[in-house]
Amino acid sequence: xxxxxxxxxxxxxxxxxxxxxxxxxxxxxxxxxxxxxxxxxxxxxxxxxxxxxxxxxxxxxxxxxxxxxxxxxxxxxxxxxxxxxxxxxxxxxxxxxxxxxxxxxxxxxxxxxxxxxxxxxxxxxxxxxxxxxxxxxxxxxxxxxxxxxxxxxxxxxxxxxxxxxxxxxxxxxxxxxxxxxxxxxxxxxxxxxxxxxxxxxxxxxxxxxxxxxxxxxxxxxxxxxxxxxxxxxxxxxxxxxxxxxxxxxxxxxxxxxxxxxxxxxxxxxxxxxxxxxxxxxxxxxxxxxxxxxxxxxxxxxxxxxxxxxxxxxxxxxxxxxxxxxxxxxxxxxxxxxxxxxxxxxxxxxxxxxxxxxxxxxxxxxxxxxxxxxxxxxxxxxxxxxxxxxxxxxxxxxxxxxxxxxxxxxxxxxxxxxxxxxxxxxxxxxxxxxxxxxxxxxxxxxxxxxxxxxxxxxxxxxxxxxxxxxxxxxxxxxxxxxxxxxxxxxxxxxxxxxxxxxxxxxxxx
Amino acid sequence: xxxxxxxxxxxxxxxxxxxxxxxxxxxxxxxxxxxxxxxxxxxxxxxxxxxxxxxxxxxxxxxxxxxxxxxxxxxxxxxxxxxxxxxxxxxxxxxxxxxxxxxxxxxxxxxxxxxxxxxxxxxxxxxxxxxxxxxxxxxxxxxxxxxxxxxxxxxxxxxxxxxxxxxxxxxxxxxxxxxxxxxxxxxxxxxxxxxxxxxxxxxxxxxxxxxxxxxxxxxxxxxxxxxxxxxxxxxxxxxxxxxxxxxxxxxxxxxxxxxxxxxxxx
Numbered sequence: 001x002x003x004x005x006x007x008x009x010x011x012x013x014x015x016x017x018x019x020x021x022x023x024x025x026x027x028x029x030x031x032x033x034x035x036x037x038x039x040x041x042x043x044x045x046x047x048x049x050x051x052x053x054x055x056x057x058x059x060x061x062x063x064x065x066x067x068x069x070x071x072x073x074x075x076x077x078x079x080x081x082x083x084x085x086x087x088x089x090x091x092x093x094x095x096x097x098x099x100x101x102x103x104x105x106x107x108x109x110x111x112x113x114x115x116x117x118x119x120x121x122x123x124x125x126x127x128x129x130x131x132x133x134x135x136x137x138x139x140x141x142x143x144x145x146x147x148x149x150x151x152x153x154x155x156x157x158x159x160x161x162x163x164x165x166x167x168x169x170x171x172x173x174x175x176x177x178x179x180x181x182x183x184x185x186x187x188x189x190x191x192x193x194x195x196x197x198x199x200x201x202x203x204x205x206x207x208x209x210x211x212x213x214x215x216x217x218x219x220x221x222x223x224x225x226x227x228x229x230x231x232x233x234x235x236x237x238x239x240x241x242x243x244x245x246x247x248x249x250x251x252x253x254x255x256x257x258x259x260x261x262x263x264x265x266x267x268x269x270x271x272x273x274x275x276x277x278x279x280x281x282x283x284x285x286x287x288x289x290x291x292x293x294x295x296x297x298x299x300x301x302x303x304x305x306x307x308x309x310x311x312x313x314x315x316x317x318x319x320x321x322x323x324x325x326x327x328x329x330x331x332x333x334x335x336x337x338x339x340x341x342x343x344x345x346x347x348x349x350x351x352x353x354x355x356x357x358x359x360x361x362x363x364x365x366x367x368x369x370x371x372x373x374x375x376x377x378x379x380x381x382x383x384x385x386x387x388x389x390x391x392x393x394x395x396x397x398x399x400x401x402x403x404x405x406x407x408x409x410x411x412x413x414x415x416x417x418x419x420x421x422x423x424x425x426x427x428x429x430x431x432x433x434x435x436x437x438x439x440x441x442x443x444x445x446x447x448x449x450x451x452x453x454x455x456x457x458x459x460x461x462x463x464x465x466x467x468x469x470x471x472x473x474x475x476x477x478x479x480x481x482x483x484x485x486x487x488x489x490x491x492x493x494x495x496x497x498x499x500x501x502x503x504x505x506x507x508x
Numbered sequence: 509x510x511x512x513x514x515x516x517x518x519x520x521x522x523x524x525x526x527x528x529x530x531x532x533x534x535x536x537x538x539x540x541x542x543x544x545x546x547x548x549x550x551x552x553x554x555x556x557x558x559x560x561x562x563x564x565x566x567x568x569x570x571x572x573x574x575x576x577x578x579x580x581x582x583x584x585x586x587x588x589x590x591x592x593x594x595x596x597x598x599x600x601x602x603x604x605x606x607x608x609x610x611x612x613x614x615x616x617x618x619x620x621x622x623x624x625x626x627x628x629x630x631x632x633x634x635x636x637x638x639x640x641x642x643x644x645x646x647x648x649x650x651x652x653x654x655x656x657x658x659x660x661x662x663x664x665x666x667x668x669x670x671x672x673x674x675x676x677x678x679x680x681x682x683x684x685x686x687x688x689x690x691x692x693x694x695x696x697x698x699x700x701x702x703x704x705x706x707x708x709x710x711x712x713x714x715x716x717x718x719x720x721x722x723x724x725x726x727x728x729x730x731x732x733x734x735x736x737x738x739x740x741x742x743x744x745x746x747x748x749x750x751x752x753x754x755x756x757x758x759x760x761x762x763x764x765x766x767x768x769x770x771x772x773x774x
Contacts, residue, residue, distance in 0.1 A: 058687050083693030094643070095681050096688040098636060107702035112693035114700045124702070156692070340657065356657065363654040366673035394676060409658065
């Protein structure tokens with residue numbers, strides 16, 4: 001018997017004109033792992049919130065059809081009664097904790113269930129081991145990083161022994177390493193406990209090999225498919241799937257391991273050089289006019305070096321990606337170049353106006369309407385947003401807000417400095433961002449983007465800088481820098497090697 | 509609570525000084541967990557009223573010096589005004605200090621655990637509210653920084669423009685908290701307790717001393733202090749000094765416990 005069944009579920013938010021979900025019928029069977037895909041704003045969060053009754057109990061609105069969770073109708077049972085059946089992990093790592101320390105937090109749900117103390121103690125110990133958070137157990141929540149918080153949130157949900165675990169984009173606010181740690185935990189629960197899991201996640205390439213089915217939402221309409229069919233149809237999918245479709249490999253490989261067999265049949269000796277569309281004229285001594293010169297830059301936070309002896313030249317017309325692990329000095333370097341911080345040693349010479357766009361671009365918007373945000377901007381800047389002018393900025397999807405913030409901050413700048421602009425964006429919005437940046441560069445702006453997103457950087461940048469421990473240790477065109485890297489390698493580069501980064505570049 | 513009441517009710521400088529000593533003593537065992545930021549903020553709070561009061565008030569008999577008739581700050585600067593400002597500032601400093609101690613010593617899990625069952629829901633709400641304050645402050649900071657990045661003015665004049673986004677951010681977060689509580693079964697029935705709070709003799713003594721202090725401070729007559737009437741404060745009522753002294757009990761206990769530990773180690 002299915003754990004969760006949705007029967008002709010339709011839902012409309014209060015005061016909304018369009019339904020958020022239309023006529024959804026689906027079922028979740030015990031032990032299944034389901035990946036939920038869809039562009040931002042397609043209704044993913046709404047659908048997940050139906051599974052534990054938050055929709056409609058917490059949101060109001062017009063709800064039709066029914067959702068059964070272990071035989072309980074969510075219309076008659078509020079979320080608190082469904083808590084033993086569905087564990088829920090929210091997108092934002094910081095707004096789901098009640099108490100101050102990890103152990104108390106893990107026990108909070110169990111206390112709510114009224115379990116006897118010895119049993120609670122046992123559950124807490126078990127979940128600490130299952131999720132691997134023993135080192136964190138005595139820590140205060142506010143000292144934890146985002147990734148650690150999400151792992152604690154997962155543990156708190158699992159401690160209640162739910163029949164299913166629901167995760168709403170648990171990694172979208174995290175950097176790649178933290179996201180990887182969180183996904184590891186999810187995959188371990190799946191492998192070791194056979195946990196029934198429904199997860200909305202942008203990092204499809206990481207999850208795809210492990211899922212039983214894929215739910216794809218498009219404007220509130222759900223398609224429930226097997227992974228191969230869903231990925232072949234489109235939407236967010238791993239680069240190996242793109243390559244497989246081009247090369248006609250069947251069955252479609254879902255991950256690197258499946259794909260290797262096919263990859264061996266690729267032509268053995270294509271010229272081992274970067275594809276002709278990239279890697280020319282964009283070396284550090286490229287052709288555009290110099291927009292920024294950085295010389296011997298040093299910065300320390302209370303004696304700890306963040307940027308050490310960095311010298312580089314940025315040119316107009318170039319999109320440059322700055323990549324490195326967390327704490328490698330990316331943000332500090334951007335702020336120094338953008339003038340948001342003053343160098344302790346060395347110089348920054350900008351031949352134009354620089355604009356620094358911080359990581360959480362959301363927080364830059366605070367007017368009552370998009371129109372008001374855009375007041376005083378040129379027609380050129382306003383034009384792309386004509387359709388939204390009367391909307392309220394916080395009602396836009398995260399991708400839309402990001403676009404708006406970047407357009408606002410970068411409107412008058414000759415040098416755009418962006419900090420992790422792709423975090424939490426779906427593939428479509430990322431592509432839009434790529435083309436926006438390339439257009440701006442084409443019009444003569446200089447662009448420097450700090451990013452962890454290898455696939456996006458490989459597709460967007462003309463030049464890659466790798467930074468570690470405050471020092472830049474590699475500088476060159478993507479094909480040269482990324483193809484011999486183990487950490488900053490695209491999926492295609494891991495699969496095929498030989499300098500190919502993207503599925504469309506590989507000769508067949 | 510008792511300390512707060514004392515800080516607000518009594519402006520007698522002797523009492524204030526004693527209270528400050530008590531507060532610092534209670535804080536000492538916990539020092540190092542919080543940076544000096546709070547203290548700097550408190551000091552600023554204490555000094556600002558002195559400057560304002562001295563610069564703006566022209567009343568009082570003990571003239572320090574007389575400035576030429578410049579608008580606003582010109583005229584007589586009096587010691588009385590400085591004393592008045594200092595007294596106000598000290599009250600503010602005490603308030604901040606008491607809150608700082610509360611924040612660094614009280615865990616909301618304990619607040620929740622200590623309450624009798626019928627008050628549990630209310631208690632959790634309070635705990636959440638306590639946890640909210642620092643987060644709201646952080647949100648305020650980030651909104652301010654965002655405005656600066658967009659080249660808008662950052663002074664206090666801009667504060668009203670910050671309030672709306674701050675309110676929205678806070679409301680959004682509050683909704684999220686509500687959903688999280690609901691999703692984790694809060695209020696679904698009779699609760700159990702993972703780590704019940706065990707009352708120790710020390711805890712009891714602190715509570716009794718605090719209660720006694722509250723009662724004493726509220727009931728005993730206040731010797732008012734107004735520097736404009738009489739610059740030298742009247743000697744405080746000894747009963748009140750004792751009442752405020754009771755508030756140092758946590759510090760005394762902490763040091764006793766330390767001596768205890770030292771013995772054990774020796």
